[in-house]
Amino acid sequence: MFIMVFVLYLQRIQNSKPMKKLLLPFLLLCFVLLSPVASNAQIQEGIETVKEIKSLFPKKNKETKKEEPKKEEQEEKAEESAATPQDKPAQPAKPSFASYSKYDFIPGEKVFFYEDFSQDNIGDFPAIWNTNKSGEIVTTNVAPGNWFKLGADGMYVLEKGLPMPENFTMEYDVIPTVKEGTDGPAAYDMTLLMTNQEGFFPQMYVPGEGGIALWFDVTNRHSFNTYYQGSYVISGDYSEGKGFLKVNEVNHIAIWVQKSRFRLYMHGEKIFDLPKAFDASLVLNQIRFLTQAGSEPMITNIRFADAGADMRSKLLTEGKLVTHGIYFDSGSDKIKPESYGTLKSIAKVLTDNPTVKVKIVGHTDSDGNDANNLDLSKRRGAAVKASLTKDFSIDAARMESDGKGKTEPISPNTTPEGKANNRRVEFLKL
Numbered sequence: 001m002f003i004m005v006f007v008l009y010l011q012r013i014q015n016s017k018p019m020k021k022l023l024l025p026f027l028l029l030c031f032v033l034l035s036p037v038a039s040n041a042q043i044q045e046g047i048e049t050v051k052e053i054k055s056l057f058p059k060k061n062k063e064t065k066k067e068e069p070k071k072e073e074q075e076e077k078a079e080e081s082a083a084t085p086q087d088k089p090a091q092p093a094k095p096s097f098a099s100y101s102k103y104d105f106i107p108g109e110k111v112f113f114y115e116d117f118s119q120d121n122i123g124d125f126p127a128i129w130n131t132n133k134s135g136e137i138v139t140t141n142v143a144p145g146n147w148f149k150l151g152a153d154g155m156y157v158l159e160k161g162l163p164m165p166e167n168f169t170m171e172y173d174v175i176p177t178v179k180e181g182t183d184g185p186a187a188y189d190m191t192l193l194m195t196n197q198e199g200f201f202p203q204m205y206v207p208g209e210g211g212i213a214l215w216f217d218v219t220n221r222h223s224f225n226t227y228y229q230g231s232y233v234i235s236g237d238y239s240e241g242k243g244f245l246k247v248n249e250v251n252h253i254a255i256w257v258q259k260s261r262f263r264l265y266m267h268g269e270k271i272f273d274l275p276k277a278f279d280a281s282l283v284l285n286q287i288r289f290l291t292q293a294g295s296e297p298m299i300t301n302i303r304f305a306d307a308g309a310d311m312r313s314k315l316l317t318e319g320k321l322v323t324h325g326i327y328f329d330s331g332s333d334k335i336k337p338e339s340y341g342t343l344k345s346i347a348k349v350l351t352d353n354p355t356v357k358v359k360i361v362g363h364t365d366s367d368g369n370d371a372n373n374l375d376l377s378k379r380r381g382a383a384v385k386a387s388l389t390k391d392f393s394i395d396a397a398r399m400e401s402d403g404k405g406k407t408e409p410i411s412p413n414t415t416p417e418g419k420a421n422n423r424r425v426e427f428l429k430l
Helices: 002-016 024-034 040-054 071-081 311-317 337-352 370-392 416-422
Strands: 110-115 129-131 135-140 143-150 155-158 167-175 188-194 210-216 222-228 231-238 251-258 261-266 269-274 286-291 298-306 320-323 358-363 399-403 424-429
Touching (some): 143 167, 222 269, 231 269, 311 424, 320 337, 358 370, 370 399, 370 424
Parallel strands (some): 358 399
Antiparallel strands (some): 129 155, 143 298, 155 286, 167 251, 167 298, 210 222, 261 269
């Protein structure tokens, strides 16, 4: 009886003395075993009571016990949480395919210049460019690949120029940034021009014999100035916020030149459409980037392509259409929204000719594993078929898809331009 009273007393202690909970079973057992009047039955009763008391304290599962983070991990998390937007910029939301529904830009089909700076080393100035300031090849966590970071308040041109046909398209990606320790603005000027000097290095705002200078800003406006023989011809600006550059994000710029006509596209919108931008005698042969004080834009994926012939008519007349205007991210089968204009024009051919059936074949360059390239090309062909069905209501029964990987190049895989031409989608009339 004494033992039972003692047990009840200890149970009361456990409710008010948390620090003694772990000692309770041990003390009780000792009391029972050492008691001189304890019988075997009492001892057994005491042991059973101890078991009951221990059941009040569930044993922790060591496998599910959460370990405390190590000191290094705690410091790393603290650094991440304290990172500024410039140190760790938020990943921008990618534009949806539907947002490009008014995008009528169609890239040229034959690439004659392509620059992604993949052949230049990180930290070096790119081999085929020249400047009066400085610049270097960098990588960024905003987007993959190599980027040419232009120095503030400088001019950058191609060392040997770039002859351009009368009908061509130009595209490039730019990430506007502000030089550390300055307040910007993150603005720059891009000029397409004509010059008669090899290795030409412009020192004037309107260099060469003529051209068009474009001003890109992130806050208030984009503008253009066309000029000829040192005099301005026409000028204008765009001041709607939707078309502004987005700082610390990838902005895709697209330009379409057809003889004297000039069109500029950004963010799925047509920003400028100038029917008489150029003098008929101009033969453009140089590109220049001009940065402002405090501005350090990064550029890559500069693509010039011949836009002379209507390649889409070849599907009907020759039974084969080769297009370089359907874009994917590297290693991905997801179609980029900039492809909308090309897909829309192909869909129109199929809609206007309802009896035509096609096979859609994806092709890659030679970079990477052969098996992976083959699989990727097949998935890209299937993605194009799916988009034509879903986004443009083309009957899936009229289309087949396939992929050839790198096995059927149309250009040598030894230059950036050759690789760009080999990354393509073909439509074969069945």
